[in-house]
Amino acid sequence: MLQVSYIRDNKEQVLARLAVKNFKQTELVDEILALDDNRKQTQNRLDSTSAEANAAAKRIGELMRTGQKEEAEKVKSQTGTWKEDIKRFGEELTNIEQELHQKLVQLPNLPHSSVPVGITPEENEVVLEHGEKPTLPENALPHWELAAKYNLIDFELGVKITGAGFPVYKGKGAKLQRALISFFLDEAEKAGYSEVMLPLLVNEASGFGTGQLPDKEGQMYFVGQDNLYLIPTAEVPVTNLYRDVILKADELPVKNTGYTPCFRREAGSYGAHVRGLNRLHQFDKVEIVQVVHPDTSYSVLEEMSSHVQGLLQKLGLPYRVLRLCGGDMSFTASLTYDMETWSAAQQRWLEVSSVSNFETYQANRLKLRFRNAEGKTQLAHTLNGSALALPRIVATLLENNQTENGIKIPEVLVPYTRFEYID
Template identity: 60%
Template sequence: MLQVQFIRDHKEEVIQKLAKRNLEVSGQIEQVLQLDEERRATQTTLDAILAESNKLSKEIGMLFKSGKAQEANEIKKKTAGLKEESKELTEKLNSVAAQLTELLYTLPNIPHDSVPEGNSDEDNEVIFEEGEVPSLQDGALPHWELAKKYDIIDFDLGAKITGAGFPVYKGKGARLQRALIAYFLDKNTEAGYTEYQVPHLVNEASGIGTGSLPDKEGQMYYIGQDDLYLIPTAEVPVTNFYRDELLNEGDLPLLATAYTPCFRREAGSYGAHVRGLNRLHQFDKVEIVRIEHPERSYEALEGMVDHIKGILRELKLPYRILRLCGGDLTFSSALTYDFEVYSTAQERWLEISSVSNFETFQANRMKLRFRDAQGKKSLAHTLNGSSLALPRVLAGILENYQTSEGIVVPEVLRPYTGFDIIS
């Protein structure tokens, strides 16, 4: 959530930077400033009335002690009027504050200066590319056909017991999936991230804290009876560890990693580009989260990018990195790098990770602050990344490692799988 003080001090900058997201927000910004002005004026009036009421209460006590009951009762009539007025002002203040908060919830984060202009993913900027695309034998298959041929993923069975987008992994397919999870977690913990196992359901406050709620795109699964949400990523529960916390500067940085299933409705996703593992409603992902000092968060972001590069190098998958344009940024992000792996059989790039710096946007929603050595309190910066999302990594492995004898397992995963080939 954007800070009102920042909006007030940098009004034109906020409007111009949000225009990079292809948004015209001048009307909303004016409304924010008007509501804030009304809130501050109401608070000032309320504070004055409460101070007057407290002063008169003390005076009434003194009068009663002095035996001047009649004068005391006259003043009590006045305090009764002040109490009624303060009640009305308190209700008004709460109403205006709620309106202001709801309006702020509709404003996305301000893009970083390095974010390129653009309307969609076609305008994202390729900044790095590495790895050789393998030459496959004639008749190479896409992963959904390989999954059927080797009986390692059953999409029809998943559709039978739940619906489309909920695959069942079988035999060596399940073992390979588990191997990837263990490998990713080991790489993350070796890099200094503390591993957590977290709930797969969160409350509304947690969803609001990371910007998943309000859910403008209808992606969250909601359990109405319990007023809980299935998580879209481990980012939500892990980042909310620190909601309403005041940390010490020496506590930073805080590094966490977690494996969870992730649930996304992916409303309106149809067509050949979402076949097989390309787009799922339930999928596995290993996440990394960092809570950083504002002065070091962009250095940390580059470190996260390098960390994921290292994993993809060990898997020997051809990949590229994109800097997302303003029109493709997520709601909460200030800067996002997407990793894409090349699917040789599909002849297209598949997104496998997003690494983002949210700066103070999530921290302001969560009231996540730290105190420096001088006692000054500041909002922390939050970052997160997929390290990695499994479905498209698995798709890339199946397609890029297929041979006439079967699907070769990447060497780095063999200690986890216990086998070298799926045949």
Template identity: 85%
Template sequence: MLQVSYIRENRDYVLERLAVKNFKQPELVDEVIKLDEQRRQTQNALDNISAQANAAAKQIGELMRNGKKEEAEAVKANSNTWKEEAKKLSEQLSSVEAELQQKIVVLPNLPHTSVPKGLTPEENEVVLENGEKPQLPANALPHWELAAKYNLIDFELGVKITGAGFPVYKGKGAKLQRALITFFLDEAEKAGYDERMLPLLVNEASGFGTGQLPDKEGQMYYVGIDNLYLIPTAEVPVTNLYRDVILKADELPVRNCAYTPCFRREAGSYGAHVRGLNRLHQFDKVEIMQVVHPDDSYIVLEQMSTHVQSLLQKLGLPYRVLRLCGGDIGFSQTLTYDMETWSAAQQRWLEVSSVSNYETFQSNRLKLRFRNAEGKTQLAHTLNGSALALPRIVATLLENYQTENGIKIPEVLVPYTKFEWID
């Protein structure tokens, strides 16, 4: 959530940056500023009336102690008028604050100055490309056919149990999945992240804190009877560990990682591009998250990007890094890098990670602060990233490492899988 004071003091810049994100309701900026002015005026009037009422209460006490009852009654009559006025102003203030909150939560985060303009994913900026694309034989199979051939994943059984987008991993497919999760967690630990095991259901306050609500409620599974949401990513519970927390400066940076299943409705997703593991309603992911000093967040963002890239390099997967354009970047993010791997059988890039800086957008919602060198509280910056999401990693591993004799397991995973080949 943007800070009202920042919007008020930087109106033109806010409008300029929101235009880069193609925000369709720029008039909300002036509405927020107007409501904030009403709020401050009402608050000042309430403070003045309250001060008069408090002064009158003291005066009444003194008059009564001095035996001046009639004068005390006269002051009391005025005091009752002030109390009524204070009650009306308090109600007005609550109404204005509620309307202000309703407006400001709709405003997305401001994109960083390096975010390119653009409307579609095709306009994202390619920052770098790494690795050679494997040349597969003409009879190479896509991962969903490989999964069936080697009895690794049963998509139809998942449909029977739950529905489309809920695959069942079997045999070496399940072991490969588990191996990747452990490998990603071990690598995160080496990079200084502390592991957390987290709830898979969160309340509305948690969804609001990280920006999923009210922006993405249509993509989240909702448990109505308990007013809870299945998590779309571990980002939500792991970041909410620090909701309403004031950290000490020497506690920064906070580094956490977590493995969780993730649940997304993916409403409206259909067609060949979502076949197999390309788009699921339930999938596994290892998430990394940091809470940092504002001066360090963009340095940390590059470090997190490098960490994700190191995983892809160790797996031997060709990849590229994209800086998302204004039309593709998320509601809460200031700057996002997407990492994509090359699917040799499908002949296209598949997104496997997003690493993002939120600056103070999440911490303002979470009331996540730290005490700076001057002893004053200050909003921290939050960052998170997938390290990594498994479905498309599994898809590209199966496709890119297929041979006539089976599917070779990357050397780095063999200590985890305990086998070198799927055959």
């Protein structure tokens, strides 16, 4: 959530950056500033009236102590109006603050100055490509056929148990999942992240804190009886560990990692491009999250991007890094890198990770602060990234590594899988 003071001091810049994000409701900016003016005026009226009432109360006390009861009663007769005004101004202030809050949460985060202008994914900027795309034989199979051939994943059984998008992993398919999760967590630990195990359900305050609510409620599974949401990503519970927390400056950066299943409704996702593991309602993911000093957040973003790229390199997967254009970014991010692996059987790029800097946007919602060198509290910056999401990693590993002898397991995973081939 943006801060009103920043909007007021940088109105033209705010409008220009909102345009980069293709945000059309720019009238909200003037409405927010007008409401804030009204809030200040009402607060001043409340404060001055309260001051008059307090002064009158002291005056009455002095008159009573000096025996001037008649004069005290005259002053007391005037306090009724002040009480009514204080109540009225207080109610007006509450209503204004609520309306101001509702309008503020409708403004997305401002994109960083390096974010390219654009609306569609085709306008994202390719930062780099790494590795050679494998050439597969003519009879190469896509991952959903490989999964059936080697009895790794049963999509139909998942439909029977739950519905489409909830696959059942079997045998070596299940072991490959577990191997990837352990590998990603071990690599995160080597990079200085502390592992946490997290609830898979969160309350509305947690969803609001990281920006999923009210923006993405349509994509989240809601447990109505308990007013809880199944998590769409571990980002939500990990970051909310620090909601309403004031950290010490020497505690930064905070680095956490967590594995969780993730749940997304993915409403409206149909077609061949979402077949198999390409898009699921339930999937596994390892997330990395950092809370950092504002001065270091963009260098940390590059560090996190490098960490994810290192995982892809160790798995031997060709990949590319995209800097997302303004129109393709999330509501909450200031700058996002997407990592995509090349699916040799499908002949297309598949997104496997997003790494984002949210600057103070989440921290302001979370009231996540630190005490700076001057002893004053200051909003921290938050960042997170997938390191990694498993479904499309599994898809590209199966497709790119298929051979006449079966599917070759990357060397770094063999200590975890305890087999070198799926055959």
